[in-house]
Amino acid sequence: MSSHLIGTRIREARRKMGVTQRHLADLAGLSPSYLNLIEHNRRGIAGVRLQALARALNISPALLSEGPERALLAELQAIAGDGSADASGIEALVAQNPVWADRIAALSRQNRDLRESLAVLTDRLSNDPFLAETLHAVLSNVTAIRSTAGILSTVDDIEPDQQRRFVRSIHEESRRLSDAATALSTYLDQAVQGKAAAATPEEVVDRFLQKHGFAFAALDAGQSVDEVMHDAAELDSAPAQTLARALLERYASDASDLPLDAFYAAAQDCQFDPFALQRKFGGQMRQIFRRLAALRRDSLESPRLGLLIVKSAGQALWRQPLAEFALPRHGGACTLWPIYQAFSHPNHATLTALEMPDGTSVFALSLAEPVGPLKLGANVDYQAAMLLIPAESAQGLGSWLSEKPLHRSVGTTCAICPRKNCDSRSGVNFLARVTDAPR
Amino acid sequence: MTKSVLIIEDEPNIVESLTFLLERAGFVVGSEGDGENALARIADMKPDVVILDVMLPNKSGFDILRDLRLRGQTCPKVLMLTAKGQTRDQQMAEEIGVDVFMTKPFANAEVVARVRRLVLE
Numbered sequence: 001m002s003s004h005l006i007g008t009r010i011r012e013a014r015r016k017m018g019v020t021q022r023h024l025a026d027l028a029g030l031s032p033s034y035l036n037l038i039e040h041n042r043r044g045i046a047g048v049r050l051q052a053l054a055r056a057l058n059i060s061p062a063l064l065s066e067g068p069e070r071a072l073l074a075e076l077q078a079i080a081g082d083g084s085a086d087a088s089g090i091e092a093l094v095a096q097n098p099v100w101a102d103r104i105a106a107l108s109r110q111n112r113d114l115r116e117s118l119a120v121l122t123d124r125l126s127n128d129p130f131l132a133e134t135l136h137a138v139l140s141n142v143t144a145i146r147s148t149a150g151i152l153s154t155v156d157d158i159e160p161d162q163q164r165r166f167v168r169s170i171h172e173e174s175r176r177l178s179d180a181a182t183a184l185s186t187y188l189d190q191a192v193q194g195k196a197a198a199a200t201p202e203e204v205v206d207r208f209l210q211k212h213g214f215a216f217a218a219l220d221a222g223q224s225v226d227e228v229m230h231d232a233a234e235l236d237s238a239p240a241q242t243l244a245r246a247l248l249e250r251y252a253s254d255a256s257d258l259p260l261d262a263f264y265a266a267a268q269d270c271q272f273d274p275f276a277l278q279r280k281f282g283g284q285m286r287q288i289f290r291r292l293a294a295l296r297r298d299s300l301e302s303p304r305l306g307l308l309i310v311k312s313a314g315q316a317l318w319r320q321p322l323a324e325f326a327l328p329r330h331g332g333a334c335t336l337w338p339i340y341q342a343f344s345h346p347n348h349a350t351l352t353a354l355e356m357p358d359g360t361s362v363f364a365l366s367l368a369e370p371v372g373p374l375k376l377g378a379n380v381d382y383q384a385a386m387l388l389i390p391a392e393s394a395q396g397l398g399s400w401l402s403e404k405p406l407h408r409s410v411g412t413t414c415a416i417c418p419r420k421n422c423d424s425r426s427g428v429n430f431l432a433r434v435t436d437a438p439r
Numbered sequence: 440m441t442k443s444v445l446i447i448e449d450e451p452n453i454v455e456s457l458t459f460l461l462e463r464a465g466f467v468v469g470s471e472g473d474g475e476n477a478l479a480r481i482a483d484m485k486p487d488v489v490i491l492d493v494m495l496p497n498k499s500g501f502d503i504l505r506d507l508r509l510r511g512q513t514c515p516k517v518l519m520l521t522a523k524g525q526t527r528d529q530q531m532a533e534e535i536g537v538d539v540f541m542t543k544p545f546a547n548a549e550v551v552a553r554v555r556r557l558v559l560e
Binding site: 135136139140142143144146147148150151154155162165166169172173 | 450452453455456457459460463494522543544545546547
């Protein structure tokens with residue numbers, strides 16, 4: 001389906017939404033008669049008007065302008081990943097077997113979602129205070145029951161009073177055990193459905209950033225951090241507020257140094273080349289990375305980017321994941337990620353094509369830079385940043401991404417990595433335990 | 440001479456079963472449920488063996504053991520009994536100077552046997 005059928009797509013989307021032409025025209029700020037002409041493909045539409053219509057329909061402008069087939073093609077090309085698949089073969093698959101093409105894309109999305117859920121749950125198993133407390137309570141209950149039952153079953157000459165106390169103890173502990181098991185079951189059920197309450201200040205802040213799409217239009221427009229914080233009721237604890245404020249202040253500082261409009265225009269001119277942007281604006285590369293990642297919003301035509309910034313001790317300062325590339329919250333990430341090698345070659349940028357265990361390909365541009373000014377005799381602290389570019393976004397970017405990248409097979413975190421014979425593996429692997437378990 | 444054991448544990452039902460088992464084995468047994476009072480109780484009772492939980496109200500078992508060993512005391516012997524059975528917890532306890540590290544849930548006979556062995560050392 002080509003771009004001249006854009007009106008047909010708008011009409012289908014409007015009908016799916018269940019609104020009249022007049023209603024949609026009102027929402028998008030167009031006249032009903034003009035919308036009617038657009039819907040019948042008698043008038044073209046692009047730019048601001050297309051974006052207004054897409055907003056009103058709550059779908060992406062690309063889906064309207066390029067159609068679902070283009071989106072599906074891009075998705076299948078991303079699944080093919082390393083470019084080994086013949087592009088005409090993918091197009092033929094979509095054209096001849098659209099249902100199967102759609103199923104393949106849906107399975108891939110499902111796989112990514114599951115991988116992300118698994119990473120979140122693994123992260124929680126290790127660090128969630130609720131789980132730690134509840135499991136501790138369960139073990140205490142079981143201990144009391146086992147010890148008391150052991151006494152009752154092996155000792156014959158127990159005084160009747162003491163015997164009654166032991167029986168009462170078993171009754172109390174089994175009731176507590178039942179409550180704890182129910183609470184645990186409910187919690188895990190909610191966690192799988194993504195509804196669990198945020199467990200830590202870091203998790204609260206992560207959700208806050210996700211809710212805003214990692215971009216704060218209000219700060220870009222010159223509003224203060226206080227104003228943004230004032231509207232953020234979800235930041236309900238002092239530690240979460242402190243963490244969020246630090247991130248927002250740095251965002252505001254970036255927005256002041258590299259104003260959105262000028263930065264976006266320059267980024268478009270150089271096809272989002274971070275090196276060209278640094279030559280133009282100066283400053284540190286990790287600031288350029290942060291501004292590039294902040295362009296990821298519906299209102300702008302920009303590539304979908306992820307970003308990780310870490311301190312030399314491994315603590316994450318900014319986690320902006322991609323669906324294809326989960327970023328563990330509490331460390332324990334794959335040590336093969338180039339961001340960690342960057343610390344051994346500060347100020348040396350590397351471009352790496354990362355292959356995930358499921359074959360997904362993501363480009364990573366990494367480098368470490370010093371923090372603050374150098375002082376004679378003083379230790380220098382470093383931060384490393386890794387800009388993540390999914391294969392599908394890379395296709396639209398400039399020559400800077402075609403510089404021969406290194407290739408590396410990586411995972412997310414050892415605990416859920418299916419790769420075998422990895423020299424860098426450490427700790428327990430839950431997948432291995434599941435797959436190796438006797439049947 | 441009768442040997443004594445102090446159980447520092449905040450779960451009363453676990454304290455009751457341990458007390459029963461150890462008294463039947465011939466020990467004099469005391470208990471304390473608050474981490475903050477533990478050191479004073481040890482100084483007062485002077486037990487031969489302390490059974491020490493890790494997660495206690497007001498002061499953790501690790502902190503109690505650290506304070507005890509910082510005073511240069513190798514007595515009493517300490518058996519750490521905890522639901523936190525991860526390797527790093529055991530390593531930490533051993534670095535601080537624990538004599539025996541056991542995880543919950545425990546087997547009754549094993550706890551009694553370990554305490555007997557500690558008083559004989």
